[in-house]
Amino acid sequence: xxxxxxxxxxxxxxxxxxxTALLALAGCSAKSATxxxxxxxxxxxxxxxxxxxxxxxxxxxxxxxxxxxxxxxSQVGGVLNKVHFTEGxxxxxxxxxxxxxxxxxxxxxxxxxxxxxxxxxxxxxxEATLAKDxxxxxxxxxQAKRYEELAKEGVFSKEQADQTRTEASARMEAxxxxxxxxxxxxxxxxxxxxxxxxxxLDLAYCSIRSPIDGRTGSILVKQGNxxxxxxxxxxxxxxIQPVYVTFSIAEKNVSNLRSKMGAGQLLVKVxxxxxxxxxxxxALAFIENTVDEATGTLKLKAKFANSAAKFWPGQxxxxxxxxxxxxxxxxxxxxxxxxxxSGDFVYVMKADNTVEMRTVKVGARSGDxxxxxxxxxxxxxxxxxxxLRLTSGxxxxxxx
Numbered sequence: 001x002x003x004x005x006x007x008x009x010x011x012x013x014x015x016x017x018x019x020t021a022l023l024a025l026a027g028c029s030a031k032s033a034t035x036x037x038x039x040x041x042x043x044x045x046x047x048x049x050x051x052x053x054x055x056x057x058x059x060x061x062x063x064x065x066x067x068x069x070x071x072x073x074s075q076v077g078g079v080l081n082k083v084h085f086t087e088g089x090x091x092x093x094x095x096x097x098x099x100x101x102x103x104x105x106x107x108x109x110x111x112x113x114x115x116x117x118x119x120x121x122x123x124x125x126x127e128a129t130l131a132k133d134x135x136x137x138x139x140x141x142x143q144a145k146r147y148e149e150l151a152k153e154g155v156f157s158k159e160q161a162d163q164t165r166t167e168a169s170a171r172m173e174a175x176x177x178x179x180x181x182x183x184x185x186x187x188x189x190x191x192x193x194x195x196x197x198x199x200x201l202d203l204a205y206c207s208i209r210s211p212i213d214g215r216t217g218s219i220l221v222k223q224g225n226x227x228x229x230x231x232x233x234x235x236x237x238x239x240i241q242p243v244y245v246t247f248s249i250a251e252k253n254v255s256n257l258r259s260k261m262g263a264g265q266l267l268v269k270v271x272x273x274x275x276x277x278x279x280x281x282x283a284l285a286f287i288e289n290t291v292d293e294a295t296g297t298l299k300l301k302a303k304f305a306n307s308a309a310k311f312w313p314g315q316x317x318x319x320x321x322x323x324x325x326x327x328x329x330x331x332x333x334x335x336x337x338x339x340x341x342s343g344d345f346v347y348v349m350k351a352d353n354t355v356e357m358r359t360v361k362v363g364a365r366s367g368d369x370x371x372x373x374x375x376x377x378x379x380x381x382x383x384x385x386x387x388l389r390l391t392s393g394x395x396x397x398x399x400x
Contacts, residue, residue, distance in 0.1 A: 039394065039395065040395075041353065041395040041396055041397040042386055042389040042390055042394055042395065042396050042397070043386055043396070043397055043398075043399045044347075044349070044355075044383045044384075044385060044386035044387075044390070044396045044397070044398065044399065045383070045384050045385035045386065045398070045399050046349050046381040046382060046383050046384060046398065047332065047333050047336065047381070047382060047384050048379060048380070048381055048382075049330050049331065049332045049372065049376045049377065049378050049379060049380050049381075049382060050330075050331050050378060051328055051329065051330055051331070051378045052329060052331055053325045053326065053327045053328070053329065054325065054326050054329040054331060054363065054364045054366055054369070054371045055322045055323075055324070055325050055326075055364060055366050056322070056323045056324045056325065056326055056364050057320050057321060057322050057323065057364060057365070057366065058249055058253055058320070058321045058323065059318070059319070059320050059321075059365075060247050060248065060249060060319050060321075061247065061273070061316055061317065061318060061319060062245045062246055062247030062248075062270065062302075062316070062317055062319040063245070063246055063247075063314060063315065063316055063317070064243050064244070064245055064246075064311045064312060064313050064314060064315040064317065065243065065244040065245070065246050065301070065313060066214075066238035066239055066240055066243060066244075066313045067239045067240065067241075067242050067243055067244060067303075068212055068214070068238070068239040069236065069237075069238050069239075070210075070211055070212055070214070070236065070237045070238075070239075071233050071236050072097065072098075072208065072210075072211075072233065072234045072235050072236070072237060073230050073231070073232065073233055073234060074098070074100060074205070074208060074227045074228075074229060074230070074231075074234060075202075075205040075208075075229055075230060076100060076105065076202050076205045076206060076229050077226070077227060077228045077229045077231075078100040078101045078104065078105075078206065078226070078227065079100065079101040079224070079225075079226055079227075080098060080099075080100060080101075080221060080222075080223055080224065080225050080226070080227055080234075081099045081100065081101050081223070081224075082098070082099040082223060083097070083098055083219060083222075083223050084096045084097055084098065084099065085097055085216060087216060087217070087218055087219050087235075088215065088216060088217070089215070089216050090213075090214070090215050090216075091210040091213070091214060091215070091216055091237065092210065092213050093210060093211065093212055093213050094209050094210065095209060095210045096207055096208075096209055097208050097209060097210055097216075097234075097235065098207075098208040098234055099206065099207055099208070100205070100206040100207075100208070100227070101206070102203060102206045105199065105202045105203040105206055106203060108199040108202065108203075109196065109199040109200055109203055111199075112192065112195045112196035112198075112199045113196055115192050115195065115196075116189065116192040116193060116195075116196055119185060119188050119189050119192050120189065122185055123182070123185045123186070123189060126178060126181045126182050126185055127182065129178050129181075130175065130178035130179060130181075130182060133171060133174040133175045133178050134175050134178075136171045136174075137168065137171035137172050137174070137175050139171075140164065140167045140168035140170075140171045141168045141171075141172075143164050143167075143168065144161070144164040144165040144167070144168040147160060147161040147164040147165075148161045148164075148165070208234070210237060211237075212237060212239050213239060213241070214237040214238050214239040214240065215237065215238055215240055216235050216236075216237055217235055217236040217237070217238070218235070218236075219234070219235055220232065220233050220234055220235060221233075221234050238313055240306055240309055240311070240312065240313065241305065241306050241307060241309060242303055242304055242305050242306055243303075243304055243306045243311055243313070244285065244286075244301045244302065244303055244304075245268070245270050245282070245301065245302045245304060245311070245317060245319060246299065246300070246301050247299075247300055247301075247302070247319045247321075248292075248295070248297035248298060248299050248300065249297060249298055249300060249321065250296065250297060251291050251296045251297060251298065253298075254291065254298050256323060257287075257298075257321075257323065260323045260324055261284075261287075263324070265283045265284065266283065266284040266321060266322060266323065267281060267282075267283065267284075267321075267322040268281070268282050268283060268284055268302035268319065268320070268321050268322070269281055269282075269319070269320040269322070270282065270302070270304065270311075270317040270318065270319050270320075271317060271318050272315075272317060272318070273316060273317065273318050275318075279318075279320065280304060280310070280311075281304075282302045282303055282304035282305070283302060283303055284300060284301075284302050284321065285301050285302055285303040286300065286301035287299075287300055288300070300321070302319070302321075326363070326364060326371070329363065329364070329371040330371065330372050330373075330376060330377065330378050331369045331370065331371050331372070332346065332369070332370060332372055332376060332382050333368055333369060333370075333382070333384050334365065334368050334369060334370045335368070335384050335385070336382040336383060336384045336387075337360070337362065337370055338387055342359055343359060344359070344360050344361075344362050345357050345358055345359045345360060345375075346358055346360055346372075346375070346376060346382045346383070347382065347383040347387055347390050347392075348376065348380050348381065348382055348383075349380075349381040349382070349383060349396060353395055353396055353397065354393055354394060354395055354396065355383060355390055355392065355393070355394050355396055356392055356393075357390075357391070357392040358375045358376060359375055360372045360373075360374065360375030360376055361373040361374040361375060383396070385399070386399075
């Protein structure tokens, strides 16, 4: 009896293994799906995706800068007699800060006043001399004319007439000399007045006052020290109401910024880093006229009233520059947003109380909200709490 032999090629074993693996995988998938379906409903909280206008904003960090910074120096030299404030004090415009020894300057004022008084007396004396010489010139001029007429009639000799004329001319030169002296004394008096004014100004400079409202820093020269005019800094005063916040934006945003500036003043918000408080609003006040080639950024400044003196020069803040608003944006809470290997996604709750994982394209952010440009429709419910226990298809129940 002849047996039939079954042919087995070299790939038969491989097909057997692959078939077994596929059956096992199908079994695992079925078990996984069964496990998801049979798992208890996960507790979650949800929020509806809504439609609203979303601000188009740039976010960065910036530093607080004093609105005005003044370095106080003495304009005269002398002994620093008195300091009239405490380091860190808030001072007002015109408030007395330092007092320089006034005695040398008071003496200079008295000396200038004496010189002025002396020359004023000399002026009066010269004016009296001029009046006398003018009267004498008038008399001798009249006499010269009379003698000249009488000389023509032969009453007086020509020599007598010439002598009278010479005397009249001499009196005229005396008048001119007096007038020149008066002009010289007038110039001297103006110089005396300028010296006196300067002496009084130097005396006033002995009282060093604050030129602005602001807050003082460290006192750099202590009471009793000798200071020279404009030599060393005494204190620095910074005006912090209002303040500037300086920040930079990337070069790629410059054209967008310039296009939005024509629509009006741009809003800037700042907050302390990591703070949950409501940001403080200000306005863009300055744009640098060139992009920094080294960093590829453009420097900006925003102005804030800082009425409560909340911000301090040098402080680092979170900055948000609002460029415009985008209407009709689909918006979800930012805490609904998750990040995976494929990018950002959310869990959307369906009518059968299961969730679906949706990949989304994120747009503008504002506070606790984020715009979703694709992946979610308005009115859909997105999970905001409980995402860690979820996979696509998981059953959920709403927390009360």
